[in-house]
Amino acid sequence: MSAVDAGRLAADFTATFGSAPDGLFTAPGRVNLIGEHTDYSGGFVLPFAIDAATTAAIALNASGRLRLASRSQDGVVEVDLASLEPGAVQGWAAYPAGVVWALGERGVRVEGADILVDSTVPTGSGLSSSAALECSVAVGLRDLTGSSIGLDELVLACQRAENEMAGAPTGIMDQTASLRGAAGHAVFLDTRNQHSEPVPLPLTEHDLVLLVMDTHVKHEHATGGYTDRRRSTELARDTLGVDALRDVTVADLDDAARRLDDVTFRRLRHIVTENQRVLDTVETLRSSSPAAIGALLDGSHASMRDDFEISCAELDAAVDAARSAGALGARMTGGGFGGSAIALLRTADVEAVSAAVRRAFDAAGYTAPDIFPVEPADGARRIG
Structure with a gap:
């Protein structure tokens, strides 16, 4: 995928705010290879950072205000730092403003800042554009303030920004992948x-x-x-009397079925079996070719479609068409209800699989999908 033009972003920053940025910082989106909706249940996930990223141009000052701008949005959002708290900022600006607030709660003080962002991560696609935005700003503020805060704390600060400022009850997977990604590798994360x-x-x-x-x-x-x-998983946790659904095993499912209503049980069954699929995928990747994980990807999609019920007709069409055309495995990725699916395939089958998915969408009258390859990439860092 194409990268943000750092030189143009720096020039636009100067034009917007009247002076040059102190630094440019980039953070990638992510694809979750497997492990969906397990992160807030204390479970296991296996994402990887991708080559699509958000870049933030940042300059610190002592104005007592944040000025936030995006190349994809009109205008500049101004925020009084003295009144920065959950609910004070709406829309896209809640994410970077939330990072400033959450870092401040951890002792990283920002007296004022100008921030301009640009991104190549598609929004609403399930590739975590929000975490890329949060992490680019977080890494930049850590660097420019000279803070020694570690990556684990940055992850938690970005998660808190998303949970409390943006109102999205997500776990720590996306931010961990964006901050800890490494080229050629996935990130196996124990969210507990x-x-x-x-x-x-x-x-x-x-x-x-x-x-x-x-x-x-x-x-x-x-x-x-x-x-x-998420509420369903919390109900299952409380009914079963466990600290987290990660503590429920496949062997416990028969007993859980007797204690839970049908819907809550199926939500639980997805979490339990998905955790096991993550562990099985990690073991497979460490011992053999990635080609061997195809059936695990397929199983994950079936579980999300039937038990967690977060797929949709378009995602199912993409997965089914890719598999029929020769993909080794395919699944929806991300929070669900839209966004993206992924397919693992031989290089020689890229054109055939892509064409099959496009034909399926055309036949169903769906909007034509964007189809593109991704490679595991490095995590957040300074680039200028």
Whole structure:
């Protein structure tokens, strides 16, 4: 995917705010290879950073105000730092403003700042444009203030910004992938204790491609189904009397079925089996070719479609068409209710699979999908 033009962003910053930025900082979006909706249940996830990213141009000052601008939005949002608190900022600006607030709660003081952002991460696509925005700003503010705050704390600050300022009840997976990503690797994360490890994902070496199929069906994490699903998992946790659903095993499901209503049980079953699929995927990647994980990807999609019920007709069409055309495995990725699906396939099958997905969408009358390959990329960093 194309990168943000850093030189143009710096020039636009100067034109917008009247002086040059102190630095340019980039943070990637992510694809979640497997492990959906397990992060807020204390479970396991396996995302990787991608080559689409958000770049933030930042300058600190002592104005007592934030001035926030985006190349995809009109105007400048101004925020009085003295009144910065949850609910004070709406829309896209709540994410960077929330990072400033959350870092301040952890002792990283910003007396004033101008921030201009640009991004190549598609919004609403399930590739975590929000975490890319948060992490680009967080890394920049840490660098420019000289703070020694660690990556685990940055993850929690960005999550708090998203939860409390933007109102989206997400876990820590997206921010961890954006901050800890490494080229050629996925990030195996235990969300209970934030322990993470790089796991080899050598796609090119094995003549494999991971395609993203963006359905253009937009979702908003802060509203609707995502919140409902999280409430269902909390009900299951409380009814079963466990600290987190991560503590429920496949062997416990028969007993859980007797204690939970049907819908809550199916939500639980997705979480429990998805955690196991993550562990199985990690083991497979460490011992054999990524081609061997195809069935695990398929199983994940079926669970999200049938038990967690977060897929949609467009995502199912993309997955089914990709599999029929030769993909080794495919699944929706991200929070659900739209966004993107991914397909793992041989390099030689890229054109056939892409064409099959486009034909399926055309036949159903859906908006044409964007289809593009992604590679595991490095995490957030300074670039200027």
